[in-house]
Amino acid sequence: xxxxxxxxxxxxxxxxxxxxxxxxxxxxxxxxxxxxxxxxxxxxxxxxxxxxxxxxxxxxxxxxxxxxxxxxxxxxxxxxxxxxxxxxxxxxxxxxxxxxxxxxxxxxxxxxxxxxxxxxxxxxxxxxxxxxxxxxxxxxxxxxxxxxxxxxxxxxxxxxxxxxxxxxxxxxxxxxxxxxxxxxxxxxxxxxxxxxxxxxxxxxxxxxxxxxxxxxxxxxxxxxxxxxxxxxxxxxxxxxxxxxxxxxxxxxxxxxxxxxxxxxxxxxxxxxxxxxxxxxxxxxxxxxxxxxxxxxxxxxxxxxxxxxxxxxxxxxxxxxxxxxxxxxxxxxxxxxxxxxxxxxxxxxxxxxxx
Ligand code: NAD
Ligand code: DAU
Numbered sequence: 001x002x003x004x005x006x007x008x009x010x011x012x013x014x015x016x017x018x019x020x021x022x023x024x025x026x027x028x029x030x031x032x033x034x035x036x037x038x039x040x041x042x043x044x045x046x047x048x049x050x051x052x053x054x055x056x057x058x059x060x061x062x063x064x065x066x067x068x069x070x071x072x073x074x075x076x077x078x079x080x081x082x083x084x085x086x087x088x089x090x091x092x093x094x095x096x097x098x099x100x101x102x103x104x105x106x107x108x109x110x111x112x113x114x115x116x117x118x119x120x121x122x123x124x125x126x127x128x129x130x131x132x133x134x135x136x137x138x139x140x141x142x143x144x145x146x147x148x149x150x151x152x153x154x155x156x157x158x159x160x161x162x163x164x165x166x167x168x169x170x171x172x173x174x175x176x177x178x179x180x181x182x183x184x185x186x187x188x189x190x191x192x193x194x195x196x197x198x199x200x201x202x203x204x205x206x207x208x209x210x211x212x213x214x215x216x217x218x219x220x221x222x223x224x225x226x227x228x229x230x231x232x233x234x235x236x237x238x239x240x241x242x243x244x245x246x247x248x249x250x251x252x253x254x255x256x257x258x259x260x261x262x263x264x265x266x267x268x269x270x271x272x273x274x275x276x277x278x279x280x281x282x283x284x285x286x287x288x289x290x291x292x293x294x295x296x297x298x299x300x301x302x303x304x305x306x307x308x309x310x311x312x313x314x315x316x317x318x319x320x321x322x323x324x325x326x327x328x329x330x331x332x333x334x335x336x337x338x339x340x341x342x343x344x345x346x347x348x349x350x351x352x353x354x
Pocket of ligand 2: 087088135136137190199200216224225292
């Protein structure tokens with residue numbers, strides 16, 4: 001029997017990379033439930049839109065009637081839950097949507113999943129998995145010499161975004177502990193690669209550098225993130241889905257800690273190399289701006305558990321991954337034009353004014 005996976009948020013950055021990768025690698029059918037917020041883009045999935053193994057459902061995870069019908073109709077063996085509000089700066093400006101989608105939405109999805117799963121036959125119940133895609137930000141911020149976050153690090157979320165993801169992680173944990181729902185949680189570090197909405201550091205810097213606009217670095221530019229190429233993250237999720245132990249959490253990271261300034265300078269040099277501008281260096285565009293309130297200083301992931309238990313480790317190096325990513329943004333002008341019109345312009349104007 002063919003496997004059916006229900007993906008939420010599959011039109012977003014990581015979700016669409018996951019859907020494309022799994023359609024290519026596995027024989028699975030995929031149902032993609034997405035609200036199509038500003039961050040969701042069906043263009044990412046154009047290449048599979050006509051595939052009989054793929055179906056798109058426009059709607060939100062908090063719509064319990066819709067979720068119920070979808071589960072009844074498609075009878076999935078697994079749910080992979082990406083849907084979320086994902087941008088820290090937006091959560092600082094207005095947390096409401098983060099509470100609504102990340103907490104209330106996850107709760108609604110869990111309730112409908114529990115009802116669906118409880119009614120399955122024994123064998124199907126055993127096979128079923130609910131995989132919750134989460135973040136390293138739930139663990140808070142590290143000092144320069146602290147060990148990396150492990151699966152047993154205490155939660156200490158600092159932004160409304162991180163707090164909303166932490167709350168959803170706790171709900172997922174409770175549904176396993178209390179009801180026996182076969183859940184899996186993955187906590188991953190910063191992703192980069194194709195289809196990332198250009199509000200996030202890497203695509204924002206690539207496009208501003210291309211256009212000769214200022215490159216806004218928050219604070220002193222020494223905040224550290226652990227960067228992972230998105231396709232490696234998608235393979236890790238598929239690996240946990242296949243072999244992870246129900247009720248467990250798995251940290252995923254790139255073993256690739258870098259301060260923001262190093263990232264921005266690398267992007268400047270690559271854009272200069274691929275799309276040179278006579279007599280100028282993109283590094284001249286770097287502009288220090290007001291820091292993000294409550295800005296976490298350092299994230300680092302200890303990803304030994306997933307490596308030891310399931311044999312996953314990242315394949316892409318940062319050098320090859322960032323080069324591919326810069327090229328992708330410079331070569332996909334239509335995609336960029338599509339996502340940087342309308343509400344995007346308004347966000348950039350409001351967020352970076354003054
Ligand atoms: P994204 O913002 O690019 O995409 C989110 C998707 O969810 C969009 O397609 C959007 O339309 C959809 N969505 C939002 N609210 C919805 C709702 N109520 N119902 C249905 N769909 C809804 O996000 P992303 O960067 O792809 O992140 C995906 C997941 O991975 C998130 O849960 C995020 O917390 C987590 N994560 C992201 C990163 C990262 O670096 N981007 C790292 C670790 C974990
Ligand atoms: O760590 C995982 C998280 O990574 C995910 O859970 C989030 O969904 C994702 O958005 C990302 O969060 P960050 O806040 O780390 O990513 P962002 O790209 O917004 O910022 C990365 C770093 O760059 C951070 O230290 C802030 C800084 N920054 C960001 C922007 C947008 C700047 O200096 N200038 C900017 O304009």
